[in-house]
Amino acid sequence: MPARLPAAGFIASLDSSAIDLSEAQTLPPECYTDKDFYEFEKEALYYHEWLCAGRESWVPNVGDYFTTQIVGEPIVVARGRDGQVNAMSSVCAHRAMLVAEGSGNTRMFLCPYHHWAYGLDGRLTGAPAMEKTCNFRKEDHGLTRFKVEIWQGFVFVNFDMDAAPLAPRLTAVTDAIAHYDLANAEGERPREPGVFPWNWKVMFENNNDGYHASKLHQGPLHDFVPSERAEFPDADPADAGFLRYNGTLHPDASFNATQRALLPVFPGLDETDRNRMTFANIPPTLSLVMMSDMVIYLILRPTGPETMEQDTGVLVAPGASRHPSFAHKMEMNMIAAMHIIDQDMHVDALVQVGLRSRFAPRGRYAWQEGAQIQFNRWLVKRYRETYDRLTGPAVQPALTTA
Known part of the structure; x- marks a missing residue:
């Protein structure tokens, strides 16, 4: 049990981050910076989730x-x-x-x-x-x-030997990405984890933020996947994962200078799959960015309230790596991907600086940030349930968004 639990009022205030997107607030900055909250989060998420x-x-x-x-x-x-x-x-x-x-x-x-x-x-x-x-x-x-x-x-x-099975709570995500057949996809193990000076939720949110894509990443390496084509399927907070889709301007779009798939397309994809990018998320540790010819996966591991490690790996269609030009084409993809990732990481670092400020806000959301509400609802459900388990259900849900 954490040495110090969050205040009852603080837990109640989280409800305004899990209501309708048009009225919701962002999570309090303390959720990203406070040492005691991080200890509480271990109990709420990491000691009992998959x-x-x-x-x-x-x-x-x-x-x-x-x-x-x-x-x-x-x-x-x-x-x-x-x-x-x-x-x-x-x-x-x-x-x-x-x-x-x-x-x-x-x-x-x-x-x-x-x-x-x-x-x-x-x-x-x-x-x-x-x-x-x-x-x-x-x-x-x-x-x-x-x-x-x-x-x-x-x-x-x-870590919890009494935890419910994972797969039954991932049915919607599993169905949505079934055509990729990731169990049989190929990819080398990442060599060394990246070490980053920001809270793990900053990274998770950035990877699922449809709003920033056409602003921060504006240019030929990203313009084929515009923010206005973002979609956010409903998800039950009790589920183990959620999705984001982003339509593309042409089929088989991919991150490279040609804007099109260079590697073999995953053979099971249908027309719908090939005309969008799919973002599949199993918090708190796995986030997938899925294109027709390549899947980038992020395995996130917090090391403190404001630090984290991450394995960044790539999966491709079975047999793709055996083609003589594979290494050269993959290099083209990764040059573009790393350009975009560098932009994201610069922003993540500055967001963490901002979250430490006494003036850090609880902001409001645009419609293109729908995945953040899915994430918030997943988090807040577990924060509240854990608080109630440790103290008794004494905190009533907040009635306003203030």
Whole structure:
């Protein structure tokens, strides 16, 4: 439980960020800057929601593993001898040494400190010199296991072993992106995470903001996907994800100087898919930008109230990477994409500076920011439920937008 909970009035004030778009306010600046709120947010979101850790393709063989950290929790994901993907704390059950770093292939996880050994499923298999320790049973001292679910080739973990399954709450998103067949898409693992000086929600909001696209990114690398063609399908805040669509001026639009797909188009796409970009979001950790020939995925990991890491990866159609010109065409795409991303990151950094100001507002929304309301409703539902769980349902919903 966080040491200090938000004030009851503060929680009540969040409701005005989750009402109709035409009347809603942005979230309070403290949601992006305050250390105590960040601790509350860990309990509200990260300790009970499904969190994207990576791609299943990163552990194709038995014994393959990779490590990551989410809100400071060290995680190891490994392919077990039964072929199943396991996710566990990488903290040794003896003295808290990390038993795994980086990625690779192994027969077991051996703590380098005292040589406690763990199987690929986290079970303790060896504990030297523990025979004189009273009431010690190896089966009681394995690595802490997490729930695992594979969705569209992404590995999701949940620290809460009682959490409801992920897939049933992603039906609308799954149906909307089914033609991409992301489970079979190709893409190398990102090399190093980006480290950024802003709150994770600043990044998540920017990636789903239809309003800024034709302003900040005005020019030949983005004009084919105008803001006025943004669409925001309804989403239930109880669901695990939401969508944004943006119509394009021509089919198979893509981020490069030609404005058209250079790589092979995902083979299952229909005419509707090929005439828009789709933005699929599974907060708090995964955001997808989907074009006809390329999908960019962002895996977000907060490291503090005003800092975060992010894995940025690319997926392409099966077989696309084997074409002799693939590397050159991908380079063309990434030059354009990085130009746009650089613009976004400059803005994200300055937004975080602004959010620290004593004059930071609770602003109002334009209709092209519909995805922000979907996000707010997802957040506020979980903030309020967690506050009620920790204190009792004493805070009544706000009745005004003031």
